[in-house]
Amino acid sequence: MKRIIPFFAFLILAAGVFAEDTRCYELRIYTAAEGKLEALNARFRDHTCALFEKHGLTNIGYWVPLDAKDNRLIYVISSPNRAAHAKSFEAFLNDPDWKKAYAASTKNGRLVAKIESTFLSAVDYSPAVKAITTKAIRVFELRTYVTAENRLKNLHARFRDHTCALFEKHGMSNIAYWTPMDANKGKANTLTYIISHKSKKQAGKNWQGFIGDADWKKARAASVKDGKILAQRPASTYMKAVDYSPIK
Numbered sequence: 001m002k003r004i005i006p007f008f009a010f011l012i013l014a015a016g017v018f019a020e021d022t023r024c025y026e027l028r029i030y031t032a033a034e035g036k037l038e039a040l041n042a043r044f045r046d047h048t049c050a051l052f053e054k055h056g057l058t059n060i061g062y063w064v065p066l067d068a069k070d071n072r073l074i075y076v077i078s079s080p081n082r083a084a085h086a087k088s089f090e091a092f093l094n095d096p097d098w099k100k101a102y103a104a105s106t107k108n109g110r111l112v113a114k115i116e117s118t119f120l121s122a123v124d125y126s127p128a129v130k131a132i133t134t135k136a137i138r139v140f141e142l143r144t145y146v147t148a149e150n151r152l153k154n155l156h157a158r159f160r161d162h163t164c165a166l167f168e169k170h171g172m173s174n175i176a177y178w179t180p181m182d183a184n185k186g187k188a189n190t191l192t193y194i195i196s197h198k199s200k201k202q203a204g205k206n207w208q209g210f211i212g213d214a215d216w217k218k219a220r221a222a223s224v225k226d227g228k229i230l231a232q233r234p235a236s237t238y239m240k241a242v243d244y245s246p247i248k
Contacts, residue, residue: 020124021126021129023078023080023081023129024082024085024119024120024181025121025122025129025176026119027076027117027120028115028116029074030074030112030115031070031113031116032112033112033113036110036112037064037071037072040073042105044062044244045244046101047097047101048101049244051092051095052092054095055091055095056080056087056088057078057079057088059075059077059245059246060075060078060129060176061076061175061246062074062241062242062244062245063075063142063240063242064240065239066200066238073242075245076120078129082119118185119180119181120178120180123156125177126174127174129175129176137240137248138173138197138199139198139240140175140194140196140197140238141203141238142193142239143195144192144234144235146189146232147189147229147231149189151228152179156191158220158229163219166210166213166219167210169213170209171198171202171205172196173195174193175247177193178193189231203238
């Protein structure tokens, strides 16, 4: 006997499957002071990450660039919305445990020379952003696209309808896709996303396969027939997850 699902139950199930991700994400890039990156990682590992969670900030992922030439720590945290994010971060900064950890870690000098912050919203075609750990070590790629004027919607359509599926076809895993929340950070013309590869060497093969794919060539040609989409060459950073990252 077949089980009949009531129509209202179907609507609930559908809403769960296609629920919009309305969380506030923050991409933070720390440039550590010279020789201080390991100390910065230790502070996050031993104190910061737990205190973030204590105050309602969800740890998404923490990475360092593969080349490690610029002493950076790149990470993403999230919260229910922008207002909650600000409230949580303020509570974190005022936490006595944070103040104690900060003081102890900086007794021989500040750990961070520069902080860059971008608030982000997930796009409708982004996979659910969640902690996933694989047994095999993989390489992540942070990519940022800046479009020509009024062409962001076209870029979204190309990713939604073609690019994301073709990435998976050629060995790239879609991790998350976002656009900035603020105008001065590129809300109208910027797409930031993270994908992963089995290795840096495999990444080159993945991209070669993707670019040479007949379906990609067809999709790209159709998407630019009324004008170019990108205003400049995409920015790319290959990264590896640190040991305390929820996503590995």
